[in-house]
Amino acid sequence: MNKTLLALASTLAITALPQMALAEDPPAVPAAAPAAAPADPLSFNLSLTSDYRYRGISQTRLQPAIQGGADYAFASGFYVGTWASTIKWIKDAETAAGVAAKGSVEWDLYGGYKGEIAKDLSYDVGVLAYVYPSNKYSEIPGAANANTTEIYGAITYGPATLKYSHSLTNLFGFADSKNSGYLDLSATFEVGDGIQLIPHVGFQHIAHYSDFSYTDYSFTVGKDFSGFFLSAAVVGAETKSINGVKAYASPANGKDLGKAGLVVAVKKTF
Numbered sequence: 001m002n003k004t005l006l007a008l009a010s011t012l013a014i015t016a017l018p019q020m021a022l023a024e025d026p027p028a029v030p031a032a033a034p035a036a037a038p039a040d041p042l043s044f045n046l047s048l049t050s051d052y053r054y055r056g057i058s059q060t061r062l063q064p065a066i067q068g069g070a071d072y073a074f075a076s077g078f079y080v081g082t083w084a085s086t087i088k089w090i091k092d093a094e095t096a097a098g099v100a101a102k103g104s105v106e107w108d109l110y111g112g113y114k115g116e117i118a119k120d121l122s123y124d125v126g127v128l129a130y131v132y133p134s135n136k137y138s139e140i141p142g143a144a145n146a147n148t149t150e151i152y153g154a155i156t157y158g159p160a161t162l163k164y165s166h167s168l169t170n171l172f173g174f175a176d177s178k179n180s181g182y183l184d185l186s187a188t189f190e191v192g193d194g195i196q197l198i199p200h201v202g203f204q205h206i207a208h209y210s211d212f213s214y215t216d217y218s219f220t221v222g223k224d225f226s227g228f229f230l231s232a233a234v235v236g237a238e239t240k241s242i243n244g245v246k247a248y249a250s251p252a253n254g255k256d257l258g259k260a261g262l263v264v265a266v267k268k269t270f
Contacts, residue, residue: 041073045083049265052085055182055204056216056237058257059106061088061250069108079126080111088252090135090146093173096251103135103146112152124154128165130172137173144170144177160187171206180207196222198233212247214239214258229267236260 045068051058052065059065069083090103112126130148137146148171154163164183171180184202191197198220205213215238222231237258239247246256 041075042070043073043269044068044070045267045269047265047267049263051235051261051263052087053218053235053263055184055202056214056218056235056258057239057248058250059085059087059089061092061252062255062257062259062261063088077114078111079114082110083108087132089250089257090132090137090173092250092252094136094140097140099136099139101136103132103137105133107131107133120158122156124156124163125152127151140173142175143173144175146173148172150182159189160185167207174206174209174212177207177209181205194224196220198222211240211242214247216258227268227270229269231265231267233263233265234260235263 047067048064049067050064051062052060052067065086067083067085069081071079071081073079084105084107086104087106088104091101094101094103108128108130110126110128112124114122114124116122128150130146130150132146135146137143147169149168150165151168152163152165154161162183162185164181167178167180169178171177174180182202182204184200186198186200189197198218200218200220202216203213204216216236217238218233218235220231220233222229224230237248239256239258241247245254246258248257249255250257
């Protein structure tokens with residue numbers, strides 16, 4: 001890997017919520033769920049989080065984000081949706097590279113199908129496009145456009161969900177990274193009084209970039225309060241160091257964007 005590409009890759013903040021949106025993965029794509037559509041097929045969500053973590057990596061330079069989206073679930077089991085969040089990683093990387101800084105928003109578009117195989121055993125398959133409007137990432141030497149498309153499949157048995165996501169394009173600005181994959185295991189445990197415990201572990205493989213592949217983890221505690229879901233999560237990523245610098249160090253201030261930390265959030269679904 002040449003020095004230019006190494007410098008670029010070290011600025012990438014590819015990110016993640018175990019299927020629980022409030023701390024790491026686009027809340028838009030829920031884990032596999034029962035095939036039956038809800039009474040009201042159209043729903044909206046709005047959230048505020050102290051740090052937008054995606055697959056363990058901060059997308060907002062360890063700072064707060066505003067997020068929101070909409071979902072429509074058909075009675076047949078098909079669903080479509082959209083979700084958006086404020087971000088900082090693209091503008092930080094473009095500024096550091098001397099490129100006109102753009103891309104302060106992540107906009108996700110997705111659709112899929114959920115079905116039930118047997119009692120307590122269901123599946124979820126679909127496609128998700130991550131769009132970064134106006135981003136100039138491809139103008140950074142050695143980089144590709146940040147826009148990314150993945151297909152995914154998940155199996156849920158009881159409280160546990162195993163999910164695999166596979167990139168059909170380059171992954172979040174890594175050139176020649178098509179066919180990267182993310183495997184994660186999460187579970188949701190109801191412990192009484194509306195409290196949920198959600199452990200999660202995942203592995204991000206980036207094709208042709210072994211130094212930037214990593215394991216992430218989180219443990220979330222959440223509870224509904226009169227329609228507002230409050231959560232607190234310990235989130236982190238075990239990333240490598242390259243020449244003494246963390247692979248996912250912020251180009252703005254050098255902080256490790258995968259460092260373990262506490263993420264608190266509030267979400268309203270209506």
